[in-house]
Amino acid sequence: MTTAAIPASPAGPASPDSAADLSGRLTALDRMVELGTGRLDDKLLGDAAVLLERAGERLRLSGEHTVVTLAGGTGSGKSSLFNAICGLELSPTGVRRPMTSKAHACVWGLDGAGPLLDWLDVDKRHRYARASALDSARSDSSLQGLVLLDLPDHDSIQAVHRAEVDRFVTIADLLVWVVDPQKYADAALHRNYIVPFARYAGVTLIVLNQVDKLQPGEVDDCVADLRRLLEAEGLAKPRIVTTSAASEDGVLGFRDVLVDTVAARRARSERITTDVDRLADRFAPYRGDAEPPAGVSAQARTELVEELTNAAGAPAVAEAMESAYELRAADFVGWPVHAMIARLRSDPLRRMRLTELREELRNAFTGPVGAQQGDVDNALVRVTEGITGDLPAAWARSVRAAARAHAAGLPEALGASLKDALPTFNQVPRWWWLVKTWQYFLVLATVLGVAWIGLLVAYGVFKVGGENPNALLGEPGLIPYVAVLVVSTLGMGWLTSSACRNMVALSSAKHGERMEQHMLDSIERVADSMIIEPIADELDVYARFRAAVDAARS
Structure with missing residues (x-):
């Protein structure tokens, strides 16, 4: 006596397209694991790695065989059903608990x-x-390719038997749960296996065995109640077949299902496909709905560079070097007479420090700018604020971590960039040398004029050399003219110095702007290599992860 209530099984072997699709989804899952390592939940990544290993091994093994497991509780009659299908007494039967201790194939x-x-x-x-x-x-050639397994009882008092069932449940191509009319609602079965594997309805078959113990009118009622229970637990459109190993034709319906399953040769790929579906759905929350940016926006990059520039003190350095440029220029274009007078009342240490200003500035950037680490950290926080808002939490953390990957070395790198940007004072503009030569020529002319006046006073006025001195030395009337010449040279020197100082002031401003731009360029290179590019790389990883999730879930 049999009653079968199952949907028609697909005919024909699995198509090459479906095999290629499964291979592509497994490849996508492998990419998800690779891209998610160090970023996503370790347990999820571990489960995915286990599935990839198991699926790869199963696909490398015989595709001509379909692994079907008979699992059930004590007394459900699965071993009797196993023997009935095999046509031989291969697995021990009985009601003693447990009866089957090892899987039989x-x-x-x-x-x-x-x-x-x-x-x-x-x-x-x-x-x-x-x-x-x-x-x-027995005309069993229609079962060619079947690997039928009789498992230990899932409710065995032996933990090793339950572990054996758990292992085979995760690797079988077709899961067959054998239940009997008395215990088909067994809580252990439904709680531990039916509910957790509810989405495996396509590769799950429920066998209601021992229907010979029911009255003819009770079989349909029992099947209907079992179906209602399974659907309530999430097993969509459950396939149910009734059997009775006690009668000669009591397993024909079940056997027909096995024949169709073996002939289709799809159970293996369907099982792995369902495994991938289940795992890909667990990755879905890490995908995010919003399209991620390709990198840091131009505005955010500009703001970041500005904050790093301020944190490194580049404007102050540029201003200091601009002043140093002017002071350096004064040594060349300044009026030497004025410089000698100023030196008499200036602090010698000031001049000494000026000559060492560049080296002091360079030495200031040989180590981390510790006092400004907080400013750097604040800049790193702000540059990711506009990026991570729409990202899943795990990827937001990874982007922020990418931005901070070089946080400890940023101050030193910024200092080194400023150090390299500092100009050298070994070379000066040529016109400085020309002005310096002209100024000393004027100084020489002034000294000669003063000496000439002294000689005119000595020889022309006081007649130190006698009555017949040289006309250029003994004519007192030349004194006013020579004095005018001395005053003129002094005035020319002062005017030259004043004009050159104005020119230096203009060129020093341009010099400061050029140096600040040079430092800005150096800081931009540091920001790009240590902050912008790591963020862009991490966003690219996230974009590829999203594409892999889409491919795995397709």
């Missing part, structure tokens, strides 16, 4: 089955094969 078709059974870790003592000589008598 019966294989139709030996080619390629050995490595598969090794991977399934079925004890060689419990492997059986239906040879063609036996099959010819």
Whole structure:
């Protein structure tokens, strides 16, 4: 007596397109693991790695065989059902708890089955094969490619037996749960297996066994109640078949399902596909709905560089070097007479410090600018604020971590960039040398004029050399003219110095602007290499992760 209530199974083997699609989804899952490592939940990544390993091994093994597991509770009759399908008493039967302690396997078709059974870790003592000589008598050739497993009881008092069931449930191509009319609502079965594996409805079959114990009118009611219970637990459109190992034709409906499953050769890929579906959905919350930016916006980059420039003190350095430029220029274009007078009342240490200003500035940037680390940290926080707002929490953390990847070395790098940007004082404009030469020529002319006046006074006025001195030295009337010449040279020197100082003031401003721009360029290179590019790289990783999730869920 049998009653079958199952949807029609697809005919024909799995298409190459579906195999290629599965391969592509597994590749996408592998990329998700690779891209998510160090960023996403370790348990999720571990589960994905286990699935990839298991799926890869299963796909490398025989695709001509379909692994079907018979699982159930004590007394459900799964071993009797196993023997009925095999046509031989291969698995011990009875009501003693437990009866089956190790998985038993019966294989139709030996080619390629050995490595598969090794991977399934079925004890060689419990492997059986239906040879063609036996099959010819029972017309079992239609089951060619079937690997039927009889598992220990899932409710066994032995923990090792439950672990055996748990292991096979995760690797079987088709899950067959054998229940009986008395215990089909067993809480342990539904709580531990039906509910957690509810989305595996496509590769799950429920066998209501021992229907011979029911009255004819009770079978349909029992199937309807079982279906209602399964659907309430999330098993969509459950496939249910009724069997009775006690009668000769009581397993024909179940056997037909096995024949269709083996012929279709889709259970393996469908099982792995469902595994991928289940895991890809767990990755979905890490994908995010908003399209991520490609990198830091131009405005955010400008603001970052400005903050780093201020944190490094570049404007102050530029101003100091501008002043140093003017002071340096004064040594060349200043009126030497004025410089000698100023030196008489100036602090010598000031001049000494000026000559060492550049080295002091360079030495100031040989180590971290510790006092400004906080400003750097604030800049790193602000540059990611406009990026991470729409990202999932895990990726927002990874982007912020990418921005701070070089935080400890940023102050030193900024200091080094300023140090390299400082100009050298070994070279000066040529016109400075020309002005200096002209100024000393005027000084020489002034000294000669003063000396001439002294000689005119000595020889012309006081007649120190006698009555017949040289006309240029003995004519007192030349004194006013020579004095005018001396005053003129002094005035020319002062005017030259004043004009050149104005020119230096203009050029020093341009010099400061050029140096500030040079430092800005150096700081931009530091910001790009240590902040902007790591953020862009992390956003690119996230974009590729999103594409991989889409591919895995397609």
